Amino acid sequence: MTRPEGPPVDEPLSPAEGAALLGPWIGPAATYRGAVLAVSGGPDSTALMGCAALAERGIPVIAATVDHGLRPASAGEAEGVAGLAARLGLIHRILPWTGPKPASRLQEAARAARYRLLADLARETGADLVLTAHTLDDQAETVLMRLCAGSGPAGLAGMAPARALDGFTLGRPFLGVPKARLVATCDAQGWPFVRDPSNTDPRFGRARLRHLMPLLAEEGLTPGRLARLAGRLRRDEDALAQAAASALRDLRCPSPGGEGSLTLDGPGLAALPEALALRVVGLAVAAAQGEAGHGDPRAYPPRLDRLERIVLGEILPALRGGLPCRRTVAGLLLAAGGGRLTMSPAPPRRFPGSRPA
Known part of the structure; x- marks a missing residue:
């Protein structure tokens, strides 16, 4: 029988684990000027905010909630995050997405708006880092979605732990952490969170794939293995990118x-x-x-x-x-x-x- 790797998937993060994950980003030795935490109010981002509040910080940190205005409850949920942030001793801002909303590809437009608003806040506050709470499960779903779309190695490498975002760094400190551990962390700490109904709405491709994940796991295609595949492809992709950049310099005439x-x-x-x-x-x-x-x-x-x-x-x-x-x-x-x-x-x-x- 294969033994599971790492802690049980439903074991909460200890304050020490949370601090270790966030230390390179916001800890005393961090090299960034300041950080914006993207906190939607779901369990993943709530755990990010809570762990950041408990960790020793070396740079200013501000939590931000983008209110897309797509559901009647969204405004109240954003206020709930603001209340928890105050309880944790963190500054918080609500960023409304105003203006007309597209009739098609709504999730893509909402994602673009979210990152634009977060980058604007980072610019306003002098921060140069935006942290999101993407998890190992998110990475696995991303790989599956890109596999369905026929992506090559670059796409199947999934989300990077860090990438450039509009002049800032977008970091994902929880990319190797199962979502269940973050849910358990919120429960253990008494941090309230909400669940976005769009995460289970079958109109969206990611939600449909999410329903398939347990079946795929029974065949051995677990989120951990999909995330490991992404890591291996990212390693190979980085090597290929460096070789291609060198070859381009040599071949230019x-x-x-x-x-x-x-x-x-x-x-x-x-x-x-x-x-x-x-x-x-x-x-x-x-x-x-x-x-x-x-x-x-x-x-x-x-x-x-x-x-x-x-x-x-x-x-x-x-x-x-x-x-x-x-x-x-x-x-x-x-x-x-x-x-x-x-x-x-x-x-x-x-x-x-x-x-x-």
Whole structure:
């Protein structure tokens, strides 16, 4: 019989465990200026706020609740968080999401609004860190969702323990902690919390996958194993990203197209392993978008399946065979020929019946 790893999944975090998890972020040796805690009022974020209140802190900490205004009870729930924060001795702010709400992709829009409001508060208060209470279970669900969407290794690497967010750092100190332990922590400490009904609403994909998790666990696909898979893929992804960035620097050539274009050495690109060549072209596309004045290239990267079809199925074979090839990707014209792969802004699309200006 396989023994479970780590403490029981329903064992509360001790104050020492909570302090150890939060220490690198907000402890006496923390290198950040200040932190904003994202506290929705659910058990995970309530545990984050409570553990932060009990831990020795070396930087200013403020708790914040985004009221999306999507449910009649949301305002009262935010006030409840404010009351608990006061009891714990923490400063708290309620951040309302105002304005019209989209009729479709509501959860995505709400997530974007939440991070924007949290970043705005961090900027206002001089903080450079935003902490969320994403758990091991959230990581497992994220991996499953991205697997269903056909993501590659970068997507299946799941959520990073830390990433850049609008000029700040977004940290996830509980990413390796099962959700049940945070629920148990709130119960043990007497910290009240609420449950968001959208978490079990079958209209949302994450909620539907959440219902499947117990069945998958019976077959051995536990949240812990999914999170371990994400960690391994993130390790490999980091190595591939470093190798691709180095290869891109080596393969860049003076561009005959001038400003706004980017050129790579064709034979050198074609000689790379396909996984690395694909990543190099993806990085080059992002760089070319930026140089062409398209703003933040991360906002609209090319889809992996399209990039695979064009790069692996057409561009690389053309470079190896010395044949010309021209394809459009993410607003850029990729032209292979003459031993080069050049990227430049794509010309305006012409529609049937239209005439040149």
